[in-house]
Amino acid sequence: MFKIPQPENAETYEGCPVVRVSDAAEDMTRVLAVLYDGDRMCDLPDAHFLPDAHFLPAAVSAWLRLGSKYQVDRWVNHAIRLLKARYPDTWRREKGDIIAVNLARKFGLDAILPAAFFACSQLQLHELIPDSNPTTASSDDEDLTVLTPADLRRCLSGRELLSQYCLKRHDFLVVPTIPPACESPDDCMDALKSVLEFTWRKSSFDRLTELPFMELDYFDSDELCSPCSEHYAEADERQRAEKWEELRAIFQLEKA
Numbered sequence: 001m002f003k004i005p006q007p008e009n010a011e012t013y014e015g016c017p018v019v020r021v022s023d024a025a026e027d028m029t030r031v032l033a034v035l036y037d038g039d040r041m042c043d044l045p046d047a048h049f050l051p052d053a054h055f056l057p058a059a060v061s062a063w064l065r066l067g068s069k070y071q072v073d074r075w076v077n078h079a080i081r082l083l084k085a086r087y088p089d090t091w092r093r094e095k096g097d098i099i100a101v102n103l104a105r106k107f108g109l110d111a112i113l114p115a116a117f118f119a120c121s122q123l124q125l126h127e128l129i130p131d132s133n134p135t136t137a138s139s140d141d142e143d144l145t146v147l148t149p150a151d152l153r154r155c156l157s158g159r160e161l162l163s164q165y166c167l168k169r170h171d172f173l174v175v176p177t178i179p180p181a182c183e184s185p186d187d188c189m190d191a192l193k194s195v196l197e198f199t200w201r202k203s204s205f206d207r208l209t210e211l212p213f214m215e216l217d218y219f220d221s222d223e224l225c226s227p228c229s230e231h232y233a234e235a236d237e238r239q240r241a242e243k244w245e246e247l248r249a250i251f252q253l254e255k256a
Contacts, residue, residue: 023066030062031075057099061144064103080109087112087119098123101151102144114247118213120147121159121251128152158251162212165243169212170196172235181227191223213240 011018021028060079067075087100100116103109120128130146147155173196178185215236224232247253 023069026058027062027066030059031066031072057097061099061103064107068107079103080107083109083112087115098128098147099144101147105148105151110253113253114251117151117155117158117251117253118162118247120155121162128155154251154253158247161250166212169236169239179227179231181231183225183227188224188228191228194223213244215240 011020060082063075064079064083067073067079083100083103087104098120100112101120104113104116128147129152173192176189176192178188182188
């Protein structure tokens with residue numbers, strides 16, 4: 001934009017041309033930070049941005065929206081790379097937020113939608129359905145922190161289906177099948193009964209409904225023999241991976 005010829009009486013500041021924009025101050029602050037220190041920020045590995053302390057949805061949103069608006073491909077590509085790293089299309093345990101869903105919708109990032117919807121489904125109702133719209137909408141009058149009514153229905157419907165999945169995750173414990181390689185069938189059968197009792201305690205069950213893809217780490221218990229521990233841990237991993245592949249259908253997302 002600074003290469004556009006300016007009139008002789010153009011506004012300047014300390015001898016430099018001034019360009020007035022309609023973008024929100026918060027957005028400009030984030031993109032100017034990239035302009036000032038862009039090489040360091042854009043060349044950092046994805047992993048640097050994945051922890052919650054470093055991954056700032058508002059910053060990624062600003063890079064993607066303003067990068068598209070002003071045709072700065074470096075910002076756009078970096079934002080997309082971070083979003084894809086955070087919301088993979090294969091099984092991984094990740095967190096996320098509403099902004100990612102709205103950015104994916106706006107910029108056609110279909111691959112991250114299942115993981116982003118799953119992340120949204122873990123939010124509390126007051127986060128999904130705010131009492132009133134925030135006052136921090138972006139400059140183009142879009143509020144990226146609120147799901148559209150259609151996507152909100154998808155999110156809540158998908159959460160209900162995932163809750164049903166949680167209820168069924170331990171069906172195999174009701175009538176457990178001991179693998180042939182078991183070293184101590186009677187002891188392992190008793191251990192599995194204890195696991196079933198543990199899972200139906202309120203505190204444990206609440207954790208599962210909040211994190212339907214959490215690893216059932218109690219299969220590492222010393223009460224199970226090694227073959228049984230490996231057998232059930234691998235079976236649970238396969239089941240979670242298969243359910244992860246169903247997220248697109250769970251949240252009623254048609255593949256682009």
